[in-house]
Amino acid sequence: MPELNSAPALPVVYRCSIGPAWVDFNGHLRDGYYMVLFSSAVDALMDLAGLDEAGRKATGHSWFTLEAHINYLHEVKQGAAVEVRLQMLGLDAKRLHVALSLHPAGGTQVLALTEQMLLNVDMAGPRATAFAPQVAAYLQPLAAQHALLPRPAQVGRVMALPQPK
Amino acid sequence: MPELNSAPALPVVYRCSIGPAWVDFNGHLRDGYYMVLFSSAVDALMDLAGLDEAGRKATGHSWFTLEAHINYLHEVKQGAAVEVRLQMLGLDAKRLHVALSLHPAGGTQVLALTEQMLLNVDMAGPRATAFAPQVAAYLQPLAAQHALLPRPAQVGRVMALPQPK
Numbered sequence: 001m002p003e004l005n006s007a008p009a010l011p012v013v014y015r016c017s018i019g020p021a022w023v024d025f026n027g028h029l030r031d032g033y034y035m036v037l038f039s040s041a042v043d044a045l046m047d048l049a050g051l052d053e054a055g056r057k058a059t060g061h062s063w064f065t066l067e068a069h070i071n072y073l074h075e076v077k078q079g080a081a082v083e084v085r086l087q088m089l090g091l092d093a094k095r096l097h098v099a100l101s102l103h104p105a106g107g108t109q110v111l112a113l114t115e116q117m118l119l120n121v122d123m124a125g126p127r128a129t130a131f132a133p134q135v136a137a138y139l140q141p142l143a144a145q146h147a148l149l150p151r152p153a154q155v156g157r158v159m160a161l162p163q164p165k
Numbered sequence: 166m167p168e169l170n171s172a173p174a175l176p177v178v179y180r181c182s183i184g185p186a187w188v189d190f191n192g193h194l195r196d197g198y199y200m201v202l203f204s205s206a207v208d209a210l211m212d213l214a215g216l217d218e219a220g221r222k223a224t225g226h227s228w229f230t231l232e233a234h235i236n237y238l239h240e241v242k243q244g245a246a247v248e249v250r251l252q253m254l255g256l257d258a259k260r261l262h263v264a265l266s267l268h269p270a271g272g273t274q275v276l277a278l279t280e281q282m283l284l285n286v287d288m289a290g291p292r293a294t295a296f297a298p299q300v301a302a303y304l305q306p307l308a309a310q311h312a313l314l315p316r317p318a319q320v321g322r323v324m325a326l327p328q329p330k
Contacts (some may be wrong), residue, residue, distance in 0.1 A: 026288075031230040032201030040195035065196040067324050069234045090326045097326055117324050122192075158321045159232050159282050161255045161262055 009149065010085040011142075012151075013048060014041035015105060018080045029076040033067065038100050038114045041084035049138045056123075060134045063096070063118045070114040071154045081105035088153065091143040093130045094120045099152050113154045175250040176307075178198065178213060179206035181269060184243045194241040200233070203265050203279050206249035209261075214303045221288075224297045228261070228283045235279040235320045246270035254320065256308040258295045260287045264317050278319045 022033035029037075046063060047050065056062055076082065082090075083105050090097035096118040102111040122129040131139065166219040179202075187198035194202075211217065211228060221227055241247065248270050255262035261283040287294040296304065 021259070028205055030201075031207075031233070032197070032204035035195030035200035035235075036195075039195055042196075065237055067233075067234075067236050068196070069324065070200075071232050072230055092326050093330075095326055097324065115324055130320070156323045156325075158323060159262065159280055160235065160321075161257050161260055161282075163198075165256075 010087050010101070011084045011147075012083045013100075014044040015082040016082060017042065018076055018078050018082065020078055023078040025055055027078045029078075029080075030074060034070060034072065034076075034102065034112050035114070037082075037102065038070075038084065039065075040070075041086075041100050042098075042118065044084075044115070045086060049135045052133070052136060055132075055135075059135075060122055060124050061129065061132055061135070062121055062123055064121050064126075066095075066117045066119050068114055068116040069154075070112060071157070072112050074109065074111045076102070076111050082111065086142075087149060087152065088143040088146040089115065090137070093136075094128050096120070096139060098137065099155060101152065105146070112151075113152050115126065115152075115155050166239065169256075171179050173286050175252050175266070175311075177208040177248045178251045178265075179249040181205065183241055183243050183247065185243055188243040188287060192243045194243075194245075196237060198220050199235060199237065199241075199267065200279070202267070203233075203235075203249065203281070204223055204230075206251075206265050207281070207283065209249075209265075215297070215301060216298045220297075220300075221266055224300075225287055225289050226294065226300070227286055227288055229286050229291075231282045231284050232261075233281040234319075234322065235277060236322070239274065240275045241267070243277050247276065251307075252314060253304070253308040254280065254316065255309040256304055259299075261285070264318065266317065266318060276319075278317050280317075280320050309324060 011025050020028050085101050085105050087099040099115050101113045119128055120131045183194050190197050248265050248268050252264040263281050266278045284293055285296045
């Protein structure tokens with residue numbers, strides 16, 4: 001499958017190394033922990049968008065994950081240094097549709113790809129609400145820029161057993 | 166959305182409580198840890214199918230997750246007792262397509278639903294290989310029985326921003 005989302009234009013939003021608590025008896029990252037890693041990448045994106053702890057306090061907003069899809073493409077070993085790149089797939093007044101790809105640090109190989117739908121929430125409700133102006137001002141140019149890029153091949157996939165030949 | 170997968174016929178494959186390491190600053194289960202929980206449910210299903218530690222040693226087989234989709238439907242609090250039910254969606258010689266639903270222990274509310282594609286792997290390769298006969302003998306009647314049930318509404322969903330009205 002072509003690794004379309006390895007274009008250098010995509011910003012790295014998160015870097016980490018695979019710790020011993022996240023691997024199985026073979027020393028490989030367990031499936032569930034890919035999503036824990038991507039969750040930290042979304043936290044990092046919130047920080048970049050101005051929703052760090054101070055921003056969350058000032059606005060009363062946070063992001064909820066509504067839905068996610070993940071394709072596991074390669075094993076990742078304990079100790080590996082990895083990075084997550086962001087491609088915005090869509091944006092409206094209160095929702096953000098993103099693709100996050102996992103790569104070896106500084107590399108282009110796609111180890112896993114997740115597609116996620118995130119919702120901006122006023123925690124006082126909690127209820128869905130429009131992004132704060134300064135958050136929208138960060139996200140909108142990124143979404144406009146990324147709309148010009150090809151989408152990763154995995155986006156929009158529906159799982160099914162291969163049909164018998 | 167109708168909670169179709171709360172039919173009592175679906176077997177509970179895993180039970181646990183939400184520990185403090187899995188929650189955010191609001192005391193709610195973090196998005197990534199739903200998938201860690203479902204990963205343990207798949208381990209429990211492997212045990213039921215005869216691929217516990219002894220079975221994995223005897224056959225040399227294990228299961229890899231190829232792909233997963235998750236819908237987050239309700240918040241889950243620290244300390245909550247929960248259970249995971251299984252609905253088989255498909256089965257071929259070496260692949261297993263499942264829906265796993267998260268519920269309050271003994272309850273019917275669907276807190277989250279994941280759809281996953283699992284592959285049987287001979288770890289000596291590692292290479293994809295047919296299920297061992299005793300594993301297939303466990304999975305096949307379950308798949309035949311579950312094929313008669315309605316599928317959860319979330320199965321096969323493609324994520325997209327709502328279209329403007």
